[in-house]
Amino acid sequence: MRNNAMSLVNDPVDRKDQARKKYCRFKKAGIKxxxxxxxxxxxxFVNEQGKILPRRLSGNSLKxxxxxxxxxxxxxxxxxxxxxxxxxx
Amino acid sequence: MFQNQYExxxxxxxxxxxxxxxxxxxxxxxxxxxxxxxxxHEEHWGLRKLAYTIQHKNTGYYQLVQFKAAPTTVATLETxxxxxxxxxxxxxxxxxxxxxxxSERRSKGLIGRKNVExxxxxxxxxxxxx
Numbered sequence: 001m002r003n004n005a006m007s008l009v010n011d012p013v014d015r016k017d018q019a020r021k022k023y024c025r026f027k028k029a030g031i032k033x034x035x036x037x038x039x040x041x042x043x044x045f046v047n048e049q050g051k052i053l054p055r056r057l058s059g060n061s062l063k064x065x066x067x068x069x070x071x072x073x074x075x076x077x078x079x080x081x082x083x084x085x086x087x088x089x
Numbered sequence: 090m091f092q093n094q095y096e097x098x099x100x101x102x103x104x105x106x107x108x109x110x111x112x113x114x115x116x117x118x119x120x121x122x123x124x125x126x127x128x129x130h131e132e133h134w135g136l137r138k139l140a141y142t143i144q145h146k147n148t149g150y151y152q153l154v155q156f157k158a159a160p161t162t163v164a165t166l167e168t169x170x171x172x173x174x175x176x177x178x179x180x181x182x183x184x185x186x187x188x189x190x191x192s193e194r195r196s197k198g199l200i201g202r203k204n205v206e207x208x209x210x211x212x213x214x215x216x217x218x219x
Binding site: 032033035036037039074076077078079080081082083084085 | 098100139140141143149151153178180182185187188190191195
């Protein structure tokens with residue numbers, strides 16, 4: 001019955017691209033403080049328009065996503081990072 | 090007296106000469122020390138390009154000062170910033186225990202070796218340039 005082609009039970013789909021699990025790079029590397037002065041590092045967490053990437057893309061834990069977003073906003077205030085940009089990457 | 094550790098960064102207009110910049114920086118350091126603050130660390134980043142124009146200017150002199158002070162000191166410092174036309178932007182932040190640890194390592198130039206993921210070599214290179 002289960003091996004029948006007409007079975008109503010869905011076969012599990014093996015998605016290769018979803019195999020790698022997301023992780024928080026801060027937790028993994030043991031980073032405790034996100035520095036707003038380091039614009040080059042913060043550039044990893046914005047898209048090419050200079051917008052902050054969501055957690056579902058960056059994989060950050062909530063704790064560090066908050067810290068990253070505060071750091072980016074501070075860097076923007078000090079003109080270390082742009083508020084709006086075109087083709088940042 | 091109760092003290093916190095703070096970090097302040099301010100941007101001076103690029104129209105100033107070298108001596109005028111030194112004078113302005115000294116002035117703000119003096120306001121800090123006069124109100125009982127202890128300066129822990131300072132960095133002059135020099136003339137940097139701004140990410141966007143401020144007051145029709147594309148560049149500015151950046152100065153960073155870390156200090157230990159009572160919370161009331163920050164208010165007096167920021168009033169001085171507001172009164173001074175040479176300051177285009179400023180930011181004062183309180184440092185938590187992780188930030189103090191980070192800034193100590195940063196001032197010793199250890200960042201980039203200990204934390205491989207954070208603080209890329211670009212930052213270490215800018216520090217050596219200045």
